[in-house]
Amino acid sequence: MRNQQSRIFILLVVVLSVASITFSHYMPRLTVPIRNGFSFFVVPIQDRLNNFGKFFVSLFSDRRTLNETKNRITELEAEISRLNDTINTLRAESYENDRLRKLYNLSDEYAQYEKIACRVIAKESTDWFQVFKIDRGSRDGIKVDMNVLSDSGLCGIVTYVGYNYSTVRTIIDDESRVSAMTQHSLESCIVEGDVALYNTNRLKITNIKMSGTIVDGDRIVTSNISSKFLPNLLIGYAADISVNDNQLSKSGYCIPVTDFNNLTEVLVITKLKSDSMLDR
Amino acid sequence: MRVNRRDNNLYKAFVIFTHIAILFVAFIMQTSIFPLITFLRSSPNLVLIIVFTYGLLYGENIGIIVGIVAGLLFDMYFDETFGVYVLIYSLIGYVNGSLNESFYGDSISLAMLLSIVNCFVFNIYIYIIHFLLRGRFNFLYCLFNIMLPNILFTLIITIIVYKFLYDYNVIKKGN
Numbered sequence: 001m002r003n004q005q006s007r008i009f010i011l012l013v014v015v016l017s018v019a020s021i022t023f024s025h026y027m028p029r030l031t032v033p034i035r036n037g038f039s040f041f042v043v044p045i046q047d048r049l050n051n052f053g054k055f056f057v058s059l060f061s062d063r064r065t066l067n068e069t070k071n072r073i074t075e076l077e078a079e080i081s082r083l084n085d086t087i088n089t090l091r092a093e094s095y096e097n098d099r100l101r102k103l104y105n106l107s108d109e110y111a112q113y114e115k116i117a118c119r120v121i122a123k124e125s126t127d128w129f130q131v132f133k134i135d136r137g138s139r140d141g142i143k144v145d146m147n148v149l150s151d152s153g154l155c156g157i158v159t160y161v162g163y164n165y166s167t168v169r170t171i172i173d174d175e176s177r178v179s180a181m182t183q184h185s186l187e188s189c190i191v192e193g194d195v196a197l198y199n200t201n202r203l204k205i206t207n208i209k210m211s212g213t214i215v216d217g218d219r220i221v222t223s224n225i226s227s228k229f230l231p232n233l234l235i236g237y238a239a240d241i242s243v244n245d246n247q248l249s250k251s252g253y254c255i256p257v258t259d260f261n262n263l264t265e266v267l268v269i270t271k272l273k274s275d276s277m278l279d280r
Numbered sequence: 281m282r283v284n285r286r287d288n289n290l291y292k293a294f295v296i297f298t299h300i301a302i303l304f305v306a307f308i309m310q311t312s313i314f315p316l317i318t319f320l321r322s323s324p325n326l327v328l329i330i331v332f333t334y335g336l337l338y339g340e341n342i343g344i345i346v347g348i349v350a351g352l353l354f355d356m357y358f359d360e361t362f363g364v365y366v367l368i369y370s371l372i373g374y375v376n377g378s379l380n381e382s383f384y385g386d387s388i389s390l391a392m393l394l395s396i397v398n399c400f401v402f403n404i405y406i407y408i409i410h411f412l413l414r415g416r417f418n419f420l421y422c423l424f425n426i427m428l429p430n431i432l433f434t435l436i437i438t439i440i441v442y443k444f445l446y447d448y449n450v451i452k453k454g455n
Contacts, residue, residue, distance in 0.1 A: 006340035020363035123315035
């Protein structure tokens with residue numbers, strides 16, 4: 001008797017959840033109030049926990065040995081002097097650039113975008129996805145498709161916005177595809193994430209033309225023909241570029257500048273690519 | 281008599297509240313604490329452990345109910361189509377609940393076996409929905425690099441958590 005009863009029960013649950021899957025797939029707006037209500041309680045808890053968790057994590061991650069740190073310091077000092085040198089040359093070039101730009105009356109495409117700093121409060125709990133949540137949502141003016149930066153370069157894109165949180169899909173996620181280009185030769189390509197590359201912290205580069213001159217070490221940035229990503233955001237550096245078997249195109253890997261394992265704070269650019277398209 | 285009954289109801293409400301609190305704490309730990317510990321290759325599926333343990337200890341109906349609540353937590357929290365997690369968690373609760381009458385829950389080896397099987401089923405489900413349906417067929421890679429670490433970590437946590445859950449629930453039953 002009890003068996004029969006629970007069989008009916010589970011059947012009912014299965015039917016209901018399949019119905020709800022179908023409904024929410026075609027009408028995702030229906031679930032927005034439910035999720036907002038829920039996150040209203042959960043997000044503050046996670047926010048507090050995050051501070052606690054950071055303390056916890058720092059206990060483990062601070063355990064570098066003294067020698068490692070010393071070596072790192074000497075390395076970094078060498079790097080600083082090298083970078084200073086580069087800055088000086090670049091500064092000179094930047095003046096020249098400004099002058100030429102004025103000459104050509106170009107619009108200032110490299111202007112600093114307005115950004116909002118956000119904290120990462122939760123990550124997808126399984127290893128299947130590279131998705132995380134941030135503590136700002138529609139009340140802070142975040143919108144779907146806004147670009148997300150780490151301190152070093154492009155990190156992801158906002159895919160869902162709740163009242164007080166939003167979901168960010170990183171560029172290494174399996175579903176992510178970014179239209180990109182090389183910075184110096186402006187060859188377009190596609191940078192996509194792959195589940196098999198999560199651990200190696202790499203991305204795939206595909207759709208490179210056979211005639212392209214892209215080489216290992218080239219800077220890969222978001223292209224200006226992308227419909228969602230703002231142009232010229234640094235993604236990473238090309239590596240292991242090779243010709244495909246069909247001898248028609250090339251492909252390779254991109255080593256992203258963002259360290260996706262240690263994301264705690266990110267910046268969301270409040271300008272949408274689609275807005276800038278409307279302007280023109 | 282009347283006072284007694286009211287006390288009983290209060291007690292029942294308190295018990296239900298503590299069970300929900302356990303589930304909620306597990307959910308928060310799974311989403312906000314484990315993934316931030318970067319040296320963990322994989323984060324254990326605590327909520328899954330709770331669902332199958334309650335199914336095993338209390339039978340099908342409770343298993344389904346706990347599964348629904350757990351599934352709702354995930355469905356409300358992650359932005360996928362609504363109901364994906366309710367479906368899998370309630371089914372896991374039901375199947376494990378049906379084992380309730382044939383096994384005593386006190387053996388840890390049974391819990392370990394169930395943990396492996398359930399976690400495997402759960403991972404396969406995610407793989408089918410999110411990868412196979414999009415035409416990604418690198419199953420073997422996923423098996424060795426994502427599913428197996430997840431199953432292993434969940435197994436380790438099962439050994440710790442199951443004992444606690446079992447003792448907690450059996451003592452309560454005894455009372």
